Each structure stands twice: as C-alpha cells, then as structure tokens.
Amino acid sequence: MHILTSEFFNRDTHEVAKDLLGKVLYHRKGENLYRAVISETEAYHGTEDLACHCSKGKTPRTEIMFGEAGYIYIYLIYGMYQMLNFVTMPMDFPAAVLIRGVKDAVLTKENNSEIIFQNNQTNGPGKLTQKLQIGKELNKKLISPVNNLWVCDNGIYIPEKDIHTGKRIGIDYAKEWRDKAWRFYID
DNA sequence: CAAGAGATCATCT
DNA sequence: GATGATCTCTTGA
Numbered sequence: 401m402h403i404l405t406s407e408f409f410n411r412d413t414h415e416v417a418k419d420l421l422g423k424v425l426y427h428r429k430g431e432n433l434y435r436a437v438i439s440e441t442e443a444y445h446g447t448e449d450l451a452c453h454c455s456k457g458k459t460p461r462t463e464i465m466f467g468e469a470g471y472i473y474i475y476l477i478y479g480m481y482q483m484l485n486f487v488t489m490p491m492d493f494p495a496a497v498l499i500r501g502v503k504d505a506v507l508t509k510e511n512n513s514e515i516i517f518q519n520n521q522t523n524g525p526g527k528l529t530q531k532l533q534i535g536k537e538l539n540k541k542l543i544s545p546v547n548n549l550w551v552c553d554n555g556i557y558i559p560e561k562d563i564h565t566g567k568r569i570g571i572d573y574a575k576e577w578r579d580k581a582w583r584f585y586i587d
Numbered sequence: 588c589a590a591g592a593g594a595t596c597a598t599c600t
Numbered sequence: 601g602a603t604g605a606t607c608t609c610t611t612g613a
Contacts, residue, residue, distance in 0.1 A: 444605075452605090456599080461597085475605090476598090478595070479604090498605055524606070524607070569606090570605050590612090591611080593608095594607095594608095596603105597604105598603090
C-alpha cells in the first residue's frame with residue numbers, strides 16, 4: 401500500500417486519469433475515515449480545451465490548476481454540488497482530473513464500526529463528494545494524509561481491456577473538444 | 588423508458 | 601445578470 405505523491409500527478413493528464421482507476425481514495429474527517437475505489441475520471445487539459453475552466457484564463461478560482469501537480473481543486477457547480485479534482489502537469493500548465501465516480505465506499509467510525517455505501521450512492525461526481533463528506537475546505541490543499549485526503553496504490557492492476565473510454569459529460573458547449581474521449585471508467 | 592424542470596449560488600462579465 | 605465538469609423527481613408515451 402503506497403501513497404501517491406506529486407510525482408504520480410505530474411504527468412500527462414490523460415495518463416493520470418486512466419491510472420487513477422482502481423486506486424484507493426481516502427478522506428479523514430474528524431473521527432471518520434472514508435475510503436473508496438476510484439472508478440470513473442475525466443481529463444481537463446490545457447487552456448485550449450474549451451471544457452476546461454482554464455480556457456478562460458487564470459482567475460482566483462482556477463489558479464490552483466496552473467500550479468504544481470498533486471494539489472486538490474474543488475469547486476461548486478449548480479449551486480449545490482462540490483466537484484473533486486486533482487491537479488496534474490508541471491507548473492504553469494493548467495490541467496486536472498475530475499473524479500466522477502467511486503465504488504466500494506466504506507466509512508470506518510471511531511469505534512471501528514463500518515458503514516458500507518451502495519455503489520449507486522457514489523457513482524456521480526456530486527454524489528461521491530456528498531457521501532464522502534468532501535468539501536471546499538480541501539480546495540488548494542496538497543493531496544496528502546497531512547491534509548486528510550490522499551490516494552493509495554493497493555497494487556491491484558486493472559487490465560487495459562477493462563478500461564473504457566467515452567466522451568466527457570455535461571460539456572456540450574465545448575465545440576470540437578466536446579467529442580474528445582477523455583472520460584475513463586471501469587465496470 | 589426518455590425528456591424536462593427545478594433546486595440554488597459562487598464565479599465571472 | 602447569466603451560467604454551469606449535477607442530481608432527483610415528475611411527466612408522458
């Protein structure tokens with residue numbers, strides 16, 4: 401069980417998005433420890449990608465994506481859903497991976513009792529942040545146990561044939577970038 | 588089943 | 601003042 405560091409995220413966004421599948425996301429909130437297997441991701445890569453928030457340039461909200469890889473980018477969408485992203489690529493290249501779905505989510509409480517979430521409760525980007533209690537206090541933080549949110553490689557290898565790709569969701573306005581197969585998922 | 592509407596607010600123009 | 605990297609519920613065939 402090995403904790404992913406900035407080195408893992410400081411690569412091509414599409415590779416990171418694909419390699420995150422099957423990795424284990426952890427979030428510690430008070431006495432509660434959440435863990436879940438990442439099952440769906442999307443790549444948002446560069447200022448030319450009209451679906452990427454950075455296509456409109458550097459703003460207070462998006463500056464974290466222009467920074468070093470391995471940081472957390474969280475923003476509110478539709479007034480009610482937090483989106484969890486991991487910053488990729490070197491300094492000054494804006495890019496991030498959106499975590500769109502997790503599976504086998506488990507909450508371990510202080511007394512070691514466990515609550516298991518049904519997969520259909522965590523199979524959307526807004527749903528998983530709600531269930532795993534991931535909020536904007538983590539925005540702009542380093543992905544690390546120090547900040548209570550981190551990702552582990554549990555050694556399980558996902559065969560290439562089990563990785564599906566498709567168009568990204570909810571970005572019909574992005575012209576020619578709309579049809580890029582930059583969404584990755586398993587099962 | 589597919590399609591549509593409503594909820595709700597930080598962010599940028 | 602408009603607009604989403606969404607989700608759930610309702611409607612209608």
